[in-house]
Amino acid sequence: MQALIYTLAPVIAVILGAVVATRTTLKPGMVSALQHLAAGVVFAAAATEILPQVKHEASPAATLIGGAAGVATMLALKGFETRFKGPLALLAAVGIDILVDGLVLGLAFVAGERAGFLLTIALTLEVLFLGLSLTGELAEAYRSRLRIIAIVAALALLLPIGALAAIPVATLSPVMIAGFLSFGLMALLYLVTEELLVEAHEKPDSPLISAMFFIGFLALLTLEEIMG
Numbered sequence: 001m002q003a004l005i006y007t008l009a010p011v012i013a014v015i016l017g018a019v020v021a022t023r024t025t026l027k028p029g030m031v032s033a034l035q036h037l038a039a040g041v042v043f044a045a046a047a048t049e050i051l052p053q054v055k056h057e058a059s060p061a062a063t064l065i066g067g068a069a070g071v072a073t074m075l076a077l078k079g080f081e082t083r084f085k086g087p088l089a090l091l092a093a094v095g096i097d098i099l100v101d102g103l104v105l106g107l108a109f110v111a112g113e114r115a116g117f118l119l120t121i122a123l124t125l126e127v128l129f130l131g132l133s134l135t136g137e138l139a140e141a142y143r144s145r146l147r148i149i150a151i152v153a154a155l156a157l158l159l160p161i162g163a164l165a166a167i168p169v170a171t172l173s174p175v176m177i178a179g180f181l182s183f184g185l186m187a188l189l190y191l192v193t194e195e196l197l198v199e200a201h202e203k204p205d206s207p208l209i210s211a212m213f214f215i216g217f218l219a220l221l222t223l224e225e226i227m228g
Helices: 002-006 008-023 028-057 060-083 087-111 113-138 145-156 158-171 174-200 207-227
Strands: none
Touching (some): 002 008, 002 087, 002 113, 002 158, 008 158, 028 113, 028 207, 060 174, 087 145, 113 145, 113 207, 145 158, 158 174
């Protein structure tokens, strides 16, 4: 139940991103900087909270199977996005992406409350941009702002559904939990390397913009140290 409550933050962020995108257009440089920041925060959450939990169990089989499943899932999603075009295909791909984000967030709470809290911060930033970018693409197919926001809000509800799917994982053996966490770890690394940073580098770049990745990483690392 705790994971469900925390999903309210990224759900609101998705909707907020949609509302902002229907009213204004952010400068490409600002978007790139914020995407670098989000990538740094997500990477820090994966490296400092999820990875140690996977290593703690020290189960090569669980790590390999769970990680391979995570990579296969994300690559399959990328293949789907590449092969199918149009509004419905876009909504299906984004819906699966959000569902996986919710699942990963739920898995983080299985690892511990602190891991869940820090990953909530990371994914809130990530899905904010998802709401921004999705709204921009939907605007090409739908004229009604209200309709676009309603569609994005409906997709955002897949976050708590994904988190719910992770709840039964807490009842499994430690080795199986490690496998699921390895799945989540690969999904987060894919998110950083193949989505956030790829999209960020398509926009204007500068040393200051690139530095935002490390600022995000250090900020979450510092927060973790403060929390003890």
